[in-house]
Amino acid sequence: MKQSTVIELFDTTLRDGAQAEGVNLSIHDKLQITERLDDFGIDIIEGGWPGSNPKDEAYFKEVRSLNLKHAKICAFGSTARFPDKVREDRNLNMLLGAETEWISIFGKTWRFHSSVTLGLTDEENEALIYRSIQFLKEQGRRVVFDAEHFFDGYKDDAAFALRMLRAAEQAGADVLALCDTNGGSLPSEISAIFKKVKQEFKTPLGIHAHNDGELAVANSLAAIEAGAVQVQGTINGIGERCGNANLCSVIPNLLLKMGLQTRGRVQLKGLTNLSHFVYEMANLAPNNRSAFVGKSAFTHKGGIHVSSVLKDSRMYEHIDPAQVGNRRHVLVSDLSGQSNIRYKAQELGIDIANDRQFSKKLVQYIKNLEYQGFQFDGAEASFELLLRSELNTYSPFFEIIYAKINVMLDKEETDYSEAVLKVKVEEEIEHTASDGNGPVNALDNALRKAIVRFYPEIAGTQLVDYKVRVLGEKDGTGARVRVLVETSDGQNSWATVGVSHNIIKASLQALTDSINYKIFQTRRERQMAGQSESIS
Structure with a gap:
C-alpha cells in the first residue's frame, strides 16, 4: 500500500456497538458520543437504524441541531424486502427520512444466507441489492454497501459473492464494505480475498470485522494492507457477541505503526479520554488491559522492568503513552525492586533517589506486608x-480506641447492623453510633459521623x-x-x-x-x- 493512501474512519458505536449485551444508550447519550467522535476526528458516524425503533428515529432528528465540525452522519438499514416494491419499501423510505448525507445498507452475499433466511433465488437477491442502492442514489445519497457475510460467502461460493458485490457497484455504491459478520476468518484469508476483490472492482473497498475469533483488529489491518480504504469499527470494540473491531486499537496502529493518514485530522492524544467517555456513557467498566488506552497498557510491576524503563522506556513500551493520551504506571508489590520505590516516590514529589538504604529497607518491608x-x-x-x-511526613489524623459492631438477625428476617465507635482526635474523644446496610456500612457511617466536624472535607466522599x-x-x-x-x-x-x-x-x-x-x-x-x- 502506498504511503499516501488515506483511510476513512467509519464509527458504528451508536449502531452496532449499541447492540452489545448490557448496553442501552439514550438519545442524549448518543448525541454526546456523536460530538466527541466528531471532535476526535471520525469521518463517518453511523447513528442507528431509523426503521427499527423510535429512539433511533428521534436521534436523526435531534442530531441535525449539532454543529459538527467534520464528521458526516450515516443512517443504517437493509435492502428492500421485495425486488418489485423498492420505492414503496418502508425501511428505505425511513432511511431517506433521516436526511443524512450517507446511508449504509446491508445485503446478502452468502448464498446459504440468501436462500435459507430470505428464500430468494440468486436473481431476486441480486435485484434487491441493485434496485435498493439505485433508488437511494437517485435520491442523492452516498451509499455504503455492507456485504454481509462476505468472507463466509466467498469461501462457500465465490462466484455468487462477487456477483452480488458487482450488483452493488453497478447500482452506484460509493463504498463496498466487505463484512466478516461471523468474525471467524483469519487475517491470511482476509488478505487473500481482499486482494482478489480489489483486482476486479474499481469502487473503494471497506472492512467491517467482528471479533468472535479475537482477530477483528488484525483482520482490519490485514484488509487495509490489502487495499481497503475505509475501516469500520466501534470505540472499545463493543458490539454484538464478542464485539466489533476496536477503533481504539485500529487507529493508533494505522497512524503510528503503518504510517498511514486518515481523512480527518485525528486527535490521537484524546484517544484514552474518548475510550473512557464511551465506557461511562455505555455504563460499562473499563477494560484495564485494553491495548493503548487501558490503565494497565503501560503499567510496570517487576523490578527489573521498572529499572529498565527508568533508563529508557522503549525497552518495555512499544510507544510513548502520551501519544494516545495515556500515562505510565509503576506498581509496588512483592515483585518490586528499589526502582519501583524510587519511581513512585518521584511520582509523589518525594526525592529519595540518593537514599538507597531507605529504598532497600522499604522494599523489604513491602514484601513482608504483601506476604501477609x-x-x-x-x-x-x-x-x-x-x-x-516511614519518612515521618505523615501520621494518622485520628485514632480509633474502641469499636463494637452489633448485628441482629431473627426468624422474622429482621436484618439490623449498628456500629459503636470511640475516636480520638488530638485530645478530644468522640463517642458515636450509627446503623447501616450491613456491618461495614454501619462502621463507615459511624466513622464519618465521628470525625466530620473535625474534618469537614470528608463529607463529600x-x-x-x-x-x-x-x-x-x-x-x-x-x-x-x-x-x-x-x-x-x-x-x-x-x-x-x-x-x-x-x-x-x-x-x-x-x-x-x-x-x-x-x-x-x-x-x-x-x-x-x-x-x-x-x-x-
Whole structure:
C-alpha cells in the first residue's frame, strides 16, 4: 500500500456497538458520543437504524441541531424486502427520512444466507441489492454497501459473492464494505480475498470485522494492507457477541505503526479520554488491559522492568503513552525492586533517589506486608500513606480506641447492623453510633459521623467499591481476608487496603486509610496553594 493512501474512519458505536449485551444508550447519550467522535476526528458516524425503533428515529432528528465540525452522519438499514416494491419499501423510505448525507445498507452475499433466511433465488437477491442502492442514489445519497457475510460467502461460493458485490457497484455504491459478520476468518484469508476483490472492482473497498475469533483488529489491518480504504469499527470494540473491531486499537496502529493518514485530522492524544467517555456513557467498566488506552497498557510491576524503563522506556513500551493520551504506571508489590520505590516516590514529589538504604529497607518491608496478604498495586493510596509515614511526613489524623459492631438477625428476617465507635482526635474523644446496610456500612457511617466536624472535607466522599478476597482458602472461615476499598470525592478516586483474620478489622483498616488519605491530600493542597500565594 502506498504511503499516501488515506483511510476513512467509519464509527458504528451508536449502531452496532449499541447492540452489545448490557448496553442501552439514550438519545442524549448518543448525541454526546456523536460530538466527541466528531471532535476526535471520525469521518463517518453511523447513528442507528431509523426503521427499527423510535429512539433511533428521534436521534436523526435531534442530531441535525449539532454543529459538527467534520464528521458526516450515516443512517443504517437493509435492502428492500421485495425486488418489485423498492420505492414503496418502508425501511428505505425511513432511511431517506433521516436526511443524512450517507446511508449504509446491508445485503446478502452468502448464498446459504440468501436462500435459507430470505428464500430468494440468486436473481431476486441480486435485484434487491441493485434496485435498493439505485433508488437511494437517485435520491442523492452516498451509499455504503455492507456485504454481509462476505468472507463466509466467498469461501462457500465465490462466484455468487462477487456477483452480488458487482450488483452493488453497478447500482452506484460509493463504498463496498466487505463484512466478516461471523468474525471467524483469519487475517491470511482476509488478505487473500481482499486482494482478489480489489483486482476486479474499481469502487473503494471497506472492512467491517467482528471479533468472535479475537482477530477483528488484525483482520482490519490485514484488509487495509490489502487495499481497503475505509475501516469500520466501534470505540472499545463493543458490539454484538464478542464485539466489533476496536477503533481504539485500529487507529493508533494505522497512524503510528503503518504510517498511514486518515481523512480527518485525528486527535490521537484524546484517544484514552474518548475510550473512557464511551465506557461511562455505555455504563460499562473499563477494560484495564485494553491495548493503548487501558490503565494497565503501560503499567510496570517487576523490578527489573521498572529499572529498565527508568533508563529508557522503549525497552518495555512499544510507544510513548502520551501519544494516545495515556500515562505510565509503576506498581509496588512483592515483585518490586528499589526502582519501583524510587519511581513512585518521584511520582509523589518525594526525592529519595540518593537514599538507597531507605529504598532497600522499604522494599523489604513491602514484601513482608504483601506476604501477609496486603496488595499495594491495587491500593496506591495506602502505599503513599505508608511511604510518608516511614519518612515521618505523615501520621494518622485520628485514632480509633474502641469499636463494637452489633448485628441482629431473627426468624422474622429482621436484618439490623449498628456500629459503636470511640475516636480520638488530638485530645478530644468522640463517642458515636450509627446503623447501616450491613456491618461495614454501619462502621463507615459511624466513622464519618465521628470525625466530620473535625474534618469537614470528608463529607463529600463516598465508598464506590468494596472487595473482599479470602487468602489461604484451605483455612476456611479462619483464613485471612483482604479488603480493598475505593473511595471518590466526585473528582478523584483512590484505593486503600486492609488485611486481617477479622473481616471487620480489615474493613476498618481500609476505611481508616481512605479517610486519612483524603484529609492528608486536602491539607497538602491548601499548603501548596498558600505557598503559591506567598510567592506571587
